Amino acid sequence: MAGAAAGTASGGRSRRGRLDAAPAVWLLSAAILAVLVVAPLAILLVTAVRVPDGSGFSLANFIEAFGEAIYQGPIGNSLVYATSVGILSVLVGAPMAWLVTRTDMAGKGIVRTLTIAAFVTPSFLGATAYVILAGPNAGLFNVLYRAITGAEGALVNIFSMSGLIYVTSLYTFPVVFILTSAALTATPADLEEAARIAGAGRLAVMRTITLPLALPAIVGGFILAFLEALVLFGAPAMLAIPARFHVMTTQIWAFFHYPPQVEVAAAYAMPLLLVAVVLLVAQRRLMGRRGYATVGGRATTARPVALGPWRWAAFAACGAVLLLSIGLPYFALLRAALAKAWGLGWSWQNLTLRNFRYVIFEFDPTRSAIVNTLELATVTATLAALLMGAIAYVAQRRLITGARALAFLAMAPLAIPGIVLSIGLFKAYSRPPFLLYGTIWIIFVAYLTKYLPIAYTACHAAIQTVHVDLEDAARTLGANRLVAFKDVTVPLFGAGLVSAWLLVFLPSLRELSSSILLFTSRSRVVSVVIYSLYEEGLWEAVSALGILLLGLTLALVAIAQRFLGRRFLQI
Amino acid sequence: MTYRMLWGFLAGLALALGLLARAEAADPAVMDAAKKEGKVVWYSSLGLSVAQKVCDAFNKKALGITCELARDGSQRVFQKVMQEAGANLAIADVVHTSDISHFLEFQQKNMLMRYLPAGADKFRADFRDKDGLYTILRGTPYVIGYNTQKVSAADAPKTWKDLADAKWKGKLVHAHPGYSGVVMTGIIGLLPVMGGWDYYAALAKNNPLVVQSAEDPPMKLSGGEAWVGATGEYNLYREIKKGNPVQIVFPAEGAPFVTSANAILAKAPHPNAAKVFTDYLFDKDAQQILADDGLYVPNEAVTYPKDKQPLKELKLIKVDPEEMQKRDEEVKKKFRELFGV
Numbered sequence: 001m002a003g004a005a006a007g008t009a010s011g012g013r014s015r016r017g018r019l020d021a022a023p024a025v026w027l028l029s030a031a032i033l034a035v036l037v038v039a040p041l042a043i044l045l046v047t048a049v050r051v052p053d054g055s056g057f058s059l060a061n062f063i064e065a066f067g068e069a070i071y072q073g074p075i076g077n078s079l080v081y082a083t084s085v086g087i088l089s090v091l092v093g094a095p096m097a098w099l100v101t102r103t104d105m106a107g108k109g110i111v112r113t114l115t116i117a118a119f120v121t122p123s124f125l126g127a128t129a130y131v132i133l134a135g136p137n138a139g140l141f142n143v144l145y146r147a148i149t150g151a152e153g154a155l156v157n158i159f160s161m162s163g164l165i166y167v168t169s170l171y172t173f174p175v176v177f178i179l180t181s182a183a184l185t186a187t188p189a190d191l192e193e194a195a196r197i198a199g200a201g202r203l204a205v206m207r208t209i210t211l212p213l214a215l216p217a218i219v220g221g222f223i224l225a226f227l228e229a230l231v232l233f234g235a236p237a238m239l240a241i242p243a244r245f246h247v248m249t250t251q252i253w254a255f256f257h258y259p260p261q262v263e264v265a266a267a268y269a270m271p272l273l274l275v276a277v278v279l280l281v282a283q284r285r286l287m288g289r290r291g292y293a294t295v296g297g298r299a300t301t302a303r304p305v306a307l308g309p310w311r312w313a314a315f316a317a318c319g320a321v322l323l324l325s326i327g328l329p330y331f332a333l334l335r336a337a338l339a340k341a342w343g344l345g346w347s348w349q350n351l352t353l354r355n356f357r358y359v360i361f362e363f364d365p366t367r368s369a370i371v372n373t374l375e376l377a378t379v380t381a382t383l384a385a386l387l388m389g390a391i392a393y394v395a396q397r398r399l400i401t402g403a404r405a406l407a408f409l410a411m412a413p414l415a416i417p418g419i420v421l422s423i424g425l426f427k428a429y430s431r432p433p434f435l436l437y438g439t440i441w442i443i444f445v446a447y448l449t450k451y452l453p454i455a456y457t458a459c460h461a462a463i464q465t466v467h468v469d470l471e472d473a474a475r476t477l478g479a480n481r482l483v484a485f486k487d488v489t490v491p492l493f494g495a496g497l498v499s500a501w502l503l504v505f506l507p508s509l510r511e512l513s514s515s516i517l518l519f520t521s522r523s524r525v526v527s528v529v530i531y532s533l534y535e536e537g538l539w540e541a542v543s544a545l546g547i548l549l550l551g552l553t554l555a556l557v558a559i560a561q562r563f564l565g566r567r568f569l570q571i
Numbered sequence: 572m573t574y575r576m577l578w579g580f581l582a583g584l585a586l587a588l589g590l591l592a593r594a595e596a597a598d599p600a601v602m603d604a605a606k607k608e609g610k611v612v613w614y615s616s617l618g619l620s621v622a623q624k625v626c627d628a629f630n631k632k633a634l635g636i637t638c639e640l641a642r643d644g645s646q647r648v649f650q651k652v653m654q655e656a657g658a659n660l661a662i663a664d665v666v667h668t669s670d671i672s673h674f675l676e677f678q679q680k681n682m683l684m685r686y687l688p689a690g691a692d693k694f695r696a697d698f699r700d701k702d703g704l705y706t707i708l709r710g711t712p713y714v715i716g717y718n719t720q721k722v723s724a725a726d727a728p729k730t731w732k733d734l735a736d737a738k739w740k741g742k743l744v745h746a747h748p749g750y751s752g753v754v755m756t757g758i759i760g761l762l763p764v765m766g767g768w769d770y771y772a773a774l775a776k777n778n779p780l781v782v783q784s785a786e787d788p789p790m791k792l793s794g795g796e797a798w799v800g801a802t803g804e805y806n807l808y809r810e811i812k813k814g815n816p817v818q819i820v821f822p823a824e825g826a827p828f829v830t831s832a833n834a835i836l837a838k839a840p841h842p843n844a845a846k847v848f849t850d851y852l853f854d855k856d857a858q859q860i861l862a863d864d865g866l867y868v869p870n871e872a873v874t875y876p877k878d879k880q881p882l883k884e885l886k887l888i889k890v891d892p893e894e895m896q897k898r899d900e901e902v903k904k905k906f907r908e909l910f911g912v
Contacts, residue, residue, distance in 0.1 A: 070907060070908065073911075135796045136741065136796075137741075137742065137795055137796050137797065137798070138794045138795040138796040139796075154741075159780060240912075241781060241783075241912045242780050242781050242782055243780075243781075244775075244778070244779075244781050244910050244911035244912050245911050245912065246911070246912055250912075254749075254912075256650075257646065257647075257650055257749060258646060258649055258650040258653055260650070260654065341793075341813060341815070363623065364639065364640060365640070365641070365642070430654075430657075430658045431657075431658050431659065432659065435658065435659075435660075437658050437660065438655065438658065438660040438662060520651065520654075520655065520660075520662065521612070521614065521641030521643075521651065521662060521663070522641075522662060532643065535644070535750065535782075535783040535784050535787070536618075536619055536783075536784045536786045536787060537782065537784065537786055537787030537788075537789075537790035537791065538619065538786075538790075539790075
């Protein structure tokens, strides 16, 4: 290992004098990244301190954004919401990760698979499903509760802060699960076994060894779950607004309503940006080089902790979580997607495939949104994978100075919340000379920027598995760098690129928080149409579209896991 | 087939086509230009299912012009039109919302094309703009609805005041004036009658489920998620026709009459198609689709469903367009204060 690293470094140095494509790649990449990442951020910052009529600069936008009582409420709401989601995700995700990686719990494979399904399920579909399941008056849970107990009131009310926290956590706990199980898998269980042999009890081992080992990952997972909730738009818009409160993201969206206050929105977005930057720096420090779950090898698996009779109890507990997160919501969506009219209830006569025909073939906006979404996801994923593949390659092989700067730029959007990025993009591209607003290309720019970090991380992880000696061998045999790259690296690197492509394609299919500020009637995407249909109360159509989206997503994940195996979403 | 027969056939065909063309539009030059434009983009706040029906019926005429529907809430339609105008984008041709103040705003910004649909001189007088810049496409009273399985006719609210009764706490649904023009008009119509914002403060105390579209309360009522609520009459009427357990109440204080205007934008990218489409929207066929859906329309050639009461038998509250424009911002602000969103 050490030899390989030294080889990379010296190899890089000895090659530096030669002319080849690398500097051109660097320049081009730097220019693209500057346009994608630096420009919208700069414009956002300028917008925040600008007087709306363009006559000068002032702090008026900040005073308006943070001075008014009605805009202060959402800040408190967002803090409560995100913190609670972070804590709940840890309480669920971390123990599940331990059970799956360190014990002989029954049904570990099922738990892992369904957790991935929860990971790729957009929370706005979870929210829709839970309106059906846990609406205070007509939700299935409450109807059953009243039928069984004879009570008048409601057992649960999804239109509330606690309802919102609950639904969001069901789809953010997998983040903690993935990071924690990666950390636990990557660290050998030898220490735990040694402690056991030395006579420590199970709890003592947990407290003194396992927990400290996993702690950075758990805290890192908390931060990511916290941030995800903080910048989420869909679930809060669907559950908080009917419950008569705003969070920061829905407030930013409301600033765009007529008469739009884009400048105030930009000022209002600053805390989101700041918090995201600070927390992600903290998270990086904490997790050190381990970073994302895609990185990191599999250590020798030690003998798992025997749970005895608790094997099945533990499985039942995990199963209950996944029933709430996957089983019941998917059932509710499928039921609504197959309903003739929602008001007709749960009877067998109330079944039809009409809603699918309607959203795929008959209803213009959904049909064009499906086409737009597939086009956007494909183009974004392809460009992100190619661009980040190139940058990860030059950065890892240290072909040129300044490659690390490119890597930094590529990772920077991680700290730019989607809805915040969109404010900058809207300002930058909604008037000539750069008029992208009104086309799907402004949404493309948003997606590409937003998913650069995912693509870079995946490509970076993949390139590290391609040994530089192989390339050197090809060069020794007379191939120039491009040929060596093409004939040696690309085939080996290919699986990594495909993995990066999928990791961008999947979230692009469901992106809502950037798209919601950038779409027009001729540039709608599936998530936006789902949200619009929800606003009109058309649950049947929402559910049919949702089922299509989930079906495509799960099919792609299954195919990827079958063919890419451990290289894709490794947990 | 002899030449003579062929010529005879062709002459007959030409005659038939000529007659057809005359039936389609008064001005063949407009129709020709419209066909070249090929489509018309309609930004509309008309309920999705009926708006789609109107568009589909237009497309079925096979005029060589496609109706492209962009349905959204009135305020969103307005927001998009203004946002696109600000970016110098001409996407929408014909605009239709239920907040009449939007059309005053368009007018003051010179954003409308002067166009009256064919036959407009015969429309109900109260459905026309005196300057001929927009025409009311449809009207509906803003009323109360309730779920008949949860609430008996005796218990159902009879007045707007009843709706604010504490017994509806947690059972009430209300749509958003920042989305729906029907609701915006309803609130502005009710404020003077109900003695100002105190009425809405009382309503807010019932913890209503705040949805967005005026289309949504009827669905919340029919599914039993809410028991009582306020919305447009036509939105409720449609749910009743579907066999859902919903009933309409015309409150004793009166029902604000919501009029929804339609106009062509001055910068319409398909101006001729827009004219053809506007003529169509107001012709008997399209107006009949609206009337069947429970709406009141300007074209008096339609026949209303038997269970619809004639407008003149209803106690309506007239809402002044200038009053709408004056109070739009205030309503959004006060609603936010009282209802939290």
